[in-house]
Amino acid sequence: MSHLHLPDGALPWWLWGSGVVLSALLLWIVSRRHRDDRPDRLALVGALSALMLAAMALPLGPLGYHLSLAPLVGMLLGGGLAFVSACVVNAILALLGHGGFTVVGVNSLITGLAAALGSRTYRLLARRATPFWAGATAAVVGMVGSLAAWLLVVGIASATPGPREMRESAEQHHGIEETALPAGERGIAWERFGRLVLLSLPFWLVGTLAEAVVGGATIGFLARVNPSLLPAHAREPVKPRGLGSPEKA
Amino acid sequence: MNLDLAIVDYWASSGRSLWHHASAGAKIILVAAIVIAAVFSSSVAFLASAYILVWILVLLSGLPILPVLGLAVYPAVFSVVFVVSRWDGTWTTPAIYLLRALCAGLAAVWLVGTTPYPDLFAPVSRVLPRFVGDALFLSYRAFFTVAAKLVRLSVALRLRGGWGRGGFLRRLQNLGQGLGTLVLFSFERSQRVYAVMALRGHSGRVCGCRHWSARTRLDWIPVVLAALVAAAAFGTRGAP
Numbered sequence: 259m260s261h262l263h264l265p266d267g268a269l270p271w272w273l274w275g276s277g278v279v280l281s282a283l284l285l286w287i288v289s290r291r292h293r294d295d296r297p298d299r300l301a302l303v304g305a306l307s308a309l310m311l312a313a314m315a316l317p318l319g320p321l322g323y324h325l326s327l328a329p330l331v332g333m334l335l336g337g338g339l340a341f342v343s344a345c346v347v348n349a350i351l352a353l354l355g356h357g358g359f360t361v362v363g364v365n366s367l368i369t370g371l372a373a374a375l376g377s378r379t380y381r382l383l384a385r386r387a388t389p390f391w392a393g394a395t396a397a398v399v400g401m402v403g404s405l406a407a408w409l410l411v412v413g414i415a416s417a418t419p420g421p422r423e424m425r426e427s428a429e430q431h432h433g434i435e436e437t438a439l440p441a442g443e444r445g446i447a448w449e450r451f452g453r454l455v456l457l458s459l460p461f462w463l464v465g466t467l468a469e470a471v472v473g474g475a476t477i478g479f480l481a482r483v484n485p486s487l488l489p490a491h492a493r494e495p496v497k498p499r500g501l502g503s504p505e506k507a
Numbered sequence: 508m509n510l511d512l513a514i515v516d517y518w519a520s521s522g523r524s525l526w527h528h529a530s531a532g533a534k535i536i537l538v539a540a541i542v543i544a545a546v547f548s549s550s551v552a553f554l555a556s557a558y559i560l561v562w563i564l565v566l567l568s569g570l571p572i573l574p575v576l577g578l579a580v581y582p583a584v585f586s587v588v589f590v591v592s593r594w595d596g597t598w599t600t601p602a603i604y605l606l607r608a609l610c611a612g613l614a615a616v617w618l619v620g621t622t623p624y625p626d627l628f629a630p631v632s633r634v635l636p637r638f639v640g641d642a643l644f645l646s647y648r649a650f651f652t653v654a655a656k657l658v659r660l661s662v663a664l665r666l667r668g669g670w671g672r673g674g675f676l677r678r679l680q681n682l683g684q685g686l687g688t689l690v691l692f693s694f695e696r697s698q699r700v701y702a703v704m705a706l707r708g709h710s711g712r713v714c715g716c717r718h719w720s721a722r723t724r725l726d727w728i729p730v731v732l733a734a735l736v737a738a739a740a741f742g743t744r745g746a747p
Contacts, residue, residue: 263585264585265582265585265586265589265607265608265611265612266542266545266546266582266607266608266610266611266612267545267546267586267603267604267607267608267611268586268589268604268607268608271546271547285635285636285639286636288638289636289637289638289639290636292638293637293638295638296701297701297704297705298697298698298700298701299697300638300641300642300645301645301696301697301698301700301701301704302693302694302697303642303645303646304641304642304644304645304646304648304649304697304700305645305646305649305653305693305694305696305697305700306690306693307642307645307646307649308646308647308649308650308652308653308654308693309653309657309686309689309690309693311512311646311650311653311654312650312653312654312656312657312689313657313686315511315512315654315657316657316661327686330686334690342638342639342642343642343646345639346639346642346643346646347646349631349643350512350643350646350647350650352615353515353615353616353618353619353627354511354512354515354578354581354615354616354619355578355579355581355582355612355613355615355616356581356585357585358542358546358582358608358611358612359542359611359615360542360543360546360611412589412592415589416592416593450592450593451592453591453592453594454588454589454592457588457591457592458588468679471676471679471680471683472679472680472682472683472686473683474683475679475680475681475682475683475684475686475687476683476684476686476687476690478683478684478687479683479684479687479688480687480690480691483687483691484691484694487690487691487694
């Protein structure tokens with residue numbers, strides 16, 4: 259998997275609660291910004307969200323390894339609308355047990371970050387690199403950003419007490435539970451975090467490579483077939499290979 | 508290809524059990540109670556009891572056991588990374604993390620397997636911004652068309668040697684170009700959907716029906732169960 263959905267019960271309540279609040283705020287801002295868009299823009303968000311969902315149903319190998327297409331959708335829709343797509347996709351996936359209900363906000367922020375970074379990077383590189391490399395680099399930047407966000411979330415989760423530590427803390431402090439590991443046990447948090455990184459990093463590396471090649475190939479295909487669909491190439495169609503510029507001719 | 512969403516949608520539309528006739532609002536209350544109780548509980552006994560309760564709900568709903576079992580295992584797969592990373596030498600910590608995820612995941616599958624999507628999304632879209640609520644409906648509708656196209660694309664790639672030759676990177680490139688055709692299809696589809704919406708007098712909002720809030724005689728059962736789950740979770744707070 260190029261992304262790992264967080265399940266219910268893995269994060270402390272204040273972390274997933276913050277994710278829900280932040281996601282709701284971002285959704286409100288994006289909705290206000292796009293409230294006067296033509297309805298075909300809304301239909302496009304629906305169609306590309308469906309494409310993300312369908313791509314996740316296409317297994318690429320063992321253990322249900324699949325693409326997320328978040329950076330690609332970011333390049334096509336822009337960061338804001340791609341975040342709406344990420345929220346919709348994560349909400350529908352939560353109904354099927356792919357990721358939890360309570361962590362839809364955090365999962366959407368992580369997926370949305372991949373889309374937003376992919377979108378920004380693509381716009382920066384579109385005029386400086388070939389469509390394939392612009393798309394592939396944007397996908398890599400998006401995936402690295404979302405990996406950093408994912409590691410930050412699980413790192414914070416590792417530094418909070420687990421069920422056993424919470425119970426012991428409540429017994430020692432007459433019902434008051436600690437919300438962070440004591441200073442003497444910080445090593446435990448680093449050990450847990452290290453284990454998580456070791457377990458997940460190989461999956462992320464393969465996933466990022468897959469997202470980069472697929473994203474680059476899709477952008478390259480669209481640049482050849484219908485460049486007007488690509489925001490950054492809309493005004494300057496890609497020239498066919500072997501033909502010089504009109505000025506030189 | 509794994510098209511769980513299409514299968515679950517079929518269960519929700521074709522099922523005739525008591526739970527299929529209960530209102531979506533009452534079932535959402537029950538599932539919300541189970542999920543919140545599971546996430547906050549650290550009692551293995553409570554979590555195991557809640558998981559058994561959800562399996563009873565699944566069995567009474569007449570949902571096919573094996574496919575539900577397949578869906579019910581997903582949350583455990585996602586939890587394994589967390590379980591291993593938080594291993595503290597006891598069996599209770601892994602059990603708590605696994606049961607929390609399994610309980611919430613199975614409750615979600617039960618809800619979506621007994622409730623057609625317009626009834627399920629209508630109350631949700633009322634609390635979401637209009638743009639997002641509409642995107643939820645349109646994404647779900649578009650999924651079945653796009654997924655059917657993706658199945659055909661996958662078959663075509665295999666038949667024409669695009670999936671078997673040239674190594675992993677070449678295959679991914681072929682897949683990317685194939686997905687490009689699906690992006691083109693998605694753009695064309697969005698134009699058609701817009702035209703249809705305009706023809707049908709789209710007023711700026713995709714309306715879910717009000718059926719979700721229509722009360723039935725069975726609604727007291729999920730509501731009472733929700734209250735019992737909440738009370739049990741509170742009662743077993745701090746228990747092992």
